[in-house]
Amino acid sequence: MTEVEYWKGVRAACTQVVGEFRAAGAYQIDPRPYEDTAGRPAVRFTVWLKDKPGDGEYEWTELSALERRLAEALRDVDPDRSDYTAYTEYVLESEAAERAAAVS
Amino acid sequence: MSLADALLQQAWDLLDLDPRRPKQVNLRRAISGAYYALFHRLISDATYGVTGGATSGGATRDAVARWFTHGRMVATAKSFASSLGLKKGPVRNLLLDTTTASPTHRVPSDLVDVANAFVALQNARHEADYDLTAWYSRATARLLVGRSESAFHALQRLQHDPTYGLFLLLLLTGEEIARPRE
Numbered sequence: 001m002t003e004v005e006y007w008k009g010v011r012a013a014c015t016q017v018v019g020e021f022r023a024a025g026a027y028q029i030d031p032r033p034y035e036d037t038a039g040r041p042a043v044r045f046t047v048w049l050k051d052k053p054g055d056g057e058y059e060w061t062e063l064s065a066l067e068r069r070l071a072e073a074l075r076d077v078d079p080d081r082s083d084y085t086a087y088t089e090y091v092l093e094s095e096a097a098e099r100a101a102a103v104s
Numbered sequence: 105m106s107l108a109d110a111l112l113q114q115a116w117d118l119l120d121l122d123p124r125r126p127k128q129v130n131l132r133r134a135i136s137g138a139y140y141a142l143f144h145r146l147i148s149d150a151t152y153g154v155t156g157g158a159t160s161g162g163a164t165r166d167a168v169a170r171w172f173t174h175g176r177m178v179a180t181a182k183s184f185a186s187s188l189g190l191k192k193g194p195v196r197n198l199l200l201d202t203t204t205a206s207p208t209h210r211v212p213s214d215l216v217d218v219a220n221a222f223v224a225l226q227n228a229r230h231e232a233d234y235d236l237t238a239w240y241s242r243a244t245a246r247l248l249v250g251r252s253e254s255a256f257h258a259l260q261r262l263q264h265d266p267t268y269g270l271f272l273l274l275l276l277t278g279e280e281i282a283r284p285r286e
Contacts, residue, residue: 036223037178037230049243058243060250064217071186071220087227090243102239 001078007031010043013073021066025050025058027093029070034087045070045088048096058090108145111137112256115249119242131240132232138252139229142222145256147172149263150272172276178226180274184211185219194282195274199267214258215268221255224248 001009014029027048034044047066049058067088074081091099105113115137118130150172151165183195186209201208209216228248231238262268274281 036227038175042227057246060247060254063247064251064254067220067224075186087224087231089241090247091241092243095241095243099239099241103237 006078006081007033009077010074013070013077014045017066017069017073020069024062024066025052026066036087042087043074047088047090049090049092051093063090106145106148108141108148108256111141111144112249112253115141115252119246119249126242126245128240131242131245132238134245135225135232135240135248136229138249139225142218142225142252142255143174143177145259146177146218146222146272146275149259149268150275153269153272168276174226176278177275178223179278180271181219181222183219183274183279184271185216185223193279195279198270210267212262212265212267214262215265215271218255218258218262219271221251225252 010031014031018026018029027050029048030046031043032046034042036042047063052058070088115134118134118137119126121127121130147169151168154168155165183199199210201210211219225248232240259268
């Protein structure tokens with residue numbers, strides 16, 4: 001599998017997973033290449049989340065299933081690719097503008 | 105309170121320091137603390153297994169604690185997190201059931217969660233401590249600290265699990281220690 005094919009598969013997997021977790025608050029998942037602490041290639045996800053009513057906060061237990069599903073989806077894209085290291089960042093809708101300003 | 109528990113509590117406290125607009129430095133320290141909390145909790149469990157709970161073993165326990173390395177621990181965590189991380193050899197034979205047509209990973213789900221958390225938190229800590237371009241949302245920091253706490257709860261449930269004992273041993277030694285007898 002080429003890199004182009006791999007990343008096409010990863011993006012499709014993100015679309016699939018976000019559809020499954022829309023009710024949990026996720027509305028977009030963006031993947032990008034990333035290097036783990038050992039300098040090995042990996043995938044990093046940015047998960048965009050709807051704000052919770054009344055300044056509520058997300059708990060890990062609500063989103064752990066989403067991360068597990070992302071890991072499964074990645075393995076489905078290429079079962080032989082063993083360099084996957086989970087790294088996921090989460091951004092709330094209300095934080096999007098601040099993040100854009102910070103990373104631009 | 106143990107060092108691991110104190111680090112976890114400190115991470116939560118850092119998240120609550122700025123109710124309106126969180127300071128990046130506090131989020132970075134919270135993420136780093138969330139990793140070190142789990143790092144020290146695992147080492148504490150492992151060294152307890154070596155020296156027992158006797159008060160007199162404190163000096164030995166502290167000395168053994170310094171033998172653990174981040175790199176070896178994360179390599180072991182990857183092996184337990186997914187069968188994809190397993191190198192061919194005796195450890196793979198213990199953790200992978202190859203008697204069926206499609207081999208299955210024989211690691212309790214709580215331990216898989218702990219191993220995944222360790223890998224993710226180490227990556228996050230590395231970035232939080234060294235990548236000056238990184239930006240953190242409160243949600244990310246909160247979820248990482250929550251992930252560390254969730255791993256603590258899973259470890260509580262694993263205390264008498266033999267696979268967890270093997271995990272703790274390999275965190276110290278790495279898989280290289282397991283060689284078939286000639």
